[in-house]
Amino acid sequence: MSAGLSQDRIKHAFLWPAFLLVLAISLFPLIYALIVSFQSVRLVPPLPPRFVGFDNYAEILQSARFWGSMRVTATITLASVALQYVLGFALALALHHNVPGASLYRVTFLLPMFLAPVGVALIARMIFHPFLGPVNDLFTTLGFGHVEFLTRAGPAIAVLVTIEVWQWTPFVTLLMLAGLQSLPHEVFEAAKVDDISPWRRFWDITFPMLLPLSVAVVFIRLVEGFKVIDTVFVLTGGGPGTATETLTLFAYNEGFKKFNLGMTSALSFTFLFVVIVFGTIYLALAQRLVRRVT
Amino acid sequence: MTEGSGFRRAGLLLAFLWFVLSIFPIYFVFVTAFKPPLAVSRGPTYIPWVDFQPTLQAFRDAFAGLRGDFRGPVVSSVLVSLTATALSVLLGTMAAYALVRFTFRIRLLAGLLFAVIAIGGFVLLNGIWGMRVPYALALVLVVALAVSVWANSLRLPGPVLGNNDVTFWFVSQRIFPPIVSAFALFLLYSEIGRIGPRLLDSFPGLVLAYTAFGLPFAVWLMRDFLSSVPVEVEEAALVDDIGRFRIFFGIVLPMAVPGLIATSMIVLAFIWNEFLFALLLTTGRWQTLPVLLAGQQSSRGDEWWAISVAALISIAPMVVVATILGRMMRSGLLSGSIK
Numbered sequence: 001m002s003a004g005l006s007q008d009r010i011k012h013a014f015l016w017p018a019f020l021l022v023l024a025i026s027l028f029p030l031i032y033a034l035i036v037s038f039q040s041v042r043l044v045p046p047l048p049p050r051f052v053g054f055d056n057y058a059e060i061l062q063s064a065r066f067w068g069s070m071r072v073t074a075t076i077t078l079a080s081v082a083l084q085y086v087l088g089f090a091l092a093l094a095l096h097h098n099v100p101g102a103s104l105y106r107v108t109f110l111l112p113m114f115l116a117p118v119g120v121a122l123i124a125r126m127i128f129h130p131f132l133g134p135v136n137d138l139f140t141t142l143g144f145g146h147v148e149f150l151t152r153a154g155p156a157i158a159v160l161v162t163i164e165v166w167q168w169t170p171f172v173t174l175l176m177l178a179g180l181q182s183l184p185h186e187v188f189e190a191a192k193v194d195d196i197s198p199w200r201r202f203w204d205i206t207f208p209m210l211l212p213l214s215v216a217v218v219f220i221r222l223v224e225g226f227k228v229i230d231t232v233f234v235l236t237g238g239g240p241g242t243a244t245e246t247l248t249l250f251a252y253n254e255g256f257k258k259f260n261l262g263m264t265s266a267l268s269f270t271f272l273f274v275v276i277v278f279g280t281i282y283l284a285l286a287q288r289l290v291r292r293v294t
Numbered sequence: 295m296t297e298g299s300g301f302r303r304a305g306l307l308l309a310f311l312w313f314v315l316s317i318f319p320i321y322f323v324f325v326t327a328f329k330p331p332l333a334v335s336r337g338p339t340y341i342p343w344v345d346f347q348p349t350l351q352a353f354r355d356a357f358a359g360l361r362g363d364f365r366g367p368v369v370s371s372v373l374v375s376l377t378a379t380a381l382s383v384l385l386g387t388m389a390a391y392a393l394v395r396f397t398f399r400i401r402l403l404a405g406l407l408f409a410v411i412a413i414g415g416f417v418l419l420n421g422i423w424g425m426r427v428p429y430a431l432a433l434v435l436v437v438a439l440a441v442s443v444w445a446n447s448l449r450l451p452g453p454v455l456g457n458n459d460v461t462f463w464f465v466s467q468r469i470f471p472p473i474v475s476a477f478a479l480f481l482l483y484s485e486i487g488r489i490g491p492r493l494l495d496s497f498p499g500l501v502l503a504y505t506a507f508g509l510p511f512a513v514w515l516m517r518d519f520l521s522s523v524p525v526e527v528e529e530a531a532l533v534d535d536i537g538r539f540r541i542f543f544g545i546v547l548p549m550a551v552p553g554l555i556a557t558s559m560i561v562l563a564f565i566w567n568e569f570l571f572a573l574l575l576t577t578g579r580w581q582t583l584p585v586l587l588a589g590q591q592s593s594r595g596d597e598w599w600a601i602s603v604a605a606l607i608s609i610a611p612m613v614v615v616a617t618i619l620g621r622m623m624r625s626g627l628l629s630g631s632i633k
Contacts, residue, residue: 011396014389014391014396014538015393015460021505021506023435025479029475029478030478031413031434032427032478032485033474033478035416035417035420035421091309105309107621109313111316111320111616114563114567114619115609118588119567119584119587123319126326132596134338134340166319169312198301223469224468229570230570247473248472248473251477264477265478268471268478271471271474
């Protein structure tokens with residue numbers, strides 16, 4: 001690129017519309033919400049906003065419901081991302097080595113992640129229905145009893161993890177497959193000549209070479225998984241009680257069922273803080289791991 | 295070749311199992327949409343004409359509007375997601391083009407100055423002088439931008455950010471939990487609604503929110519597609535003194551058509567399926583499909599045939615999108631965007 005091009009003033013006309021829009025719509029309202037998070041604002045009954053300092057934040061940290069929703073969110077996210085990564089990578093390997101019918105699989109594998117999570121949750125409600133659903137039909141045929149999947153805490157979380165895995169494993173597969181295809185062929189040819197077993201080939205060559213990509217893929221899935229609300233909203237509504245309530249759902253309920261705006265703002269900033277802290281820790285640990293392996 | 299045959303068989307089995315698991319729920323919702331009520335309430339049925347006699351009744355009911363307004367959410371979903379996708383792909387491609395072809399230098403100190411002026415100014419105007427929120431925010435935005443653009447031209451000490459940092463700034467919007475910005479936007483929209491234009495539950499309000507929502511994807515994906523477009527043609531055109539915008543629309547965009555299609559599909563899918571913004575920012579008239587869907591199970595109970603029709607209407611366009619992308623993926627088009 002020549003220096004003359006980069007001095008061109010017209011570059012601003014290309015960048016600024018997008019920049020301004022994101023700034024005005026995604027970031028600027030945050031300033032207002034940040035102020036609101038230090039206030040007591042209630043719509044019902046309508047009281048004038050009152051400055052309360054860190055009271056909202058203190059109340060959040062002392063609320064058992066907040067820690068419960070943290071635990072639920074962390075459980076769903078960690079369990080589902082671990083499964084997504086293992087399954088997704090295995091599927092990518094299978095597709096990469098051109099199992100019969102690979103081209104058909106590619107389209108069907110893509111499909112789940114393009115469906116609305118709300119729609120997927122509706123389908124899951126039918127499939128896991130205690131009496132009319134196919135899963136319990138299968139369980140009865142196999143000789144197990146009925147499982148009340150959605151009205152008991154443990155099974156409900158398992159169903160939520162299943163949905164996440166069903167929907168987002170293809171994302172891991174897609175990216176890992178692209179990664180596999182970008183690896184140099186020569187290394188694998190050499191390993192074959194040296195008669196190294198496929199198992200060792202994977203652990204000594206493929207896995208370390210794809211580790212940086214794996215770190216990025218897992219990071220994206222963790223961040224996205226942490227936001228989960230749609231499926232929970234439809235599937236259990238956070239119930240039984242608040243046993244499956246995630247952070248986002250908790251924040252939503254505070255704001256739109258209790259009309260406690262200051263609290264919801266404080267909650268969403270706490271949430272942001274949690275994501276930033278965990279994200280930083282994860283990236284630091286991952287970088288160390290990558291450096292040690294490669 | 296015999297050494298790996300055990301793994302090959304395991305891989306084949308895994309791929310086949312996953313194929314069945316991926317397809318079954320979609321098959322089940324598809325056949326359920328054609329079931330008469332009895333085929334649902336008797337227990338699970340699977341095969342049309344064998345287990346039950348398929349009927350189109352559920353579709354007729356849905357489109358006749360017998361069970362609540364159906365066409366409204368479909369129409370608003372289509373209008374909002376097409377407009378917002380077009381806007382964010384256009385603006386995102388322009389931004390990506392700027393990031394690929396030009397260099398930007400932003401001083402960290404100027405950025406920090408922006409944040410300080412914006413937050414401090416808002417506290418001062420709104421909290422202490424009691425100015426209305428939208429006016430205060432707009433004023434603060436203009437002042438902070440003007441000051442930091444001016445500051446950026448000074449020789450300030452400290453690190454200088456480049457194009458990659460600008461791209462990261464766009465992409466990092468995705469790290470934010472959406473409840474943070476959705477809720478903040480809800481607060482702001484309701485404040486703006488008090489002094490003038492109605493943005494909550496309105497077309498412009500939703501399109502603005504979704505365009506900003508789609509932009510990070512568009513910038514990130516288009517940057518990769520555009521960096522593979524050769525620069526020579528553009529340089530030749532520049533020598534002929536053709537304007538940048540004519541080059542962009544006349545030369546660059548036509549060369550990037552496959553990338554534009556892929557990006558539009560991905561952005562469209564995200565906007566079409568988005569739930570949280572729609573839930574917070576709409577109340578009735580501009581309600582989108584995901585919000586309608588989420589309300590189905592409480593309002594319908596076990597009327598699975600009706601629920602399935604609703605789910606199918608939301609799924610059908612995405613099947614087309616996934617098929618197009620699957621084809622493009624096979625030609626290796628998407629492999630560049632992982633870097």
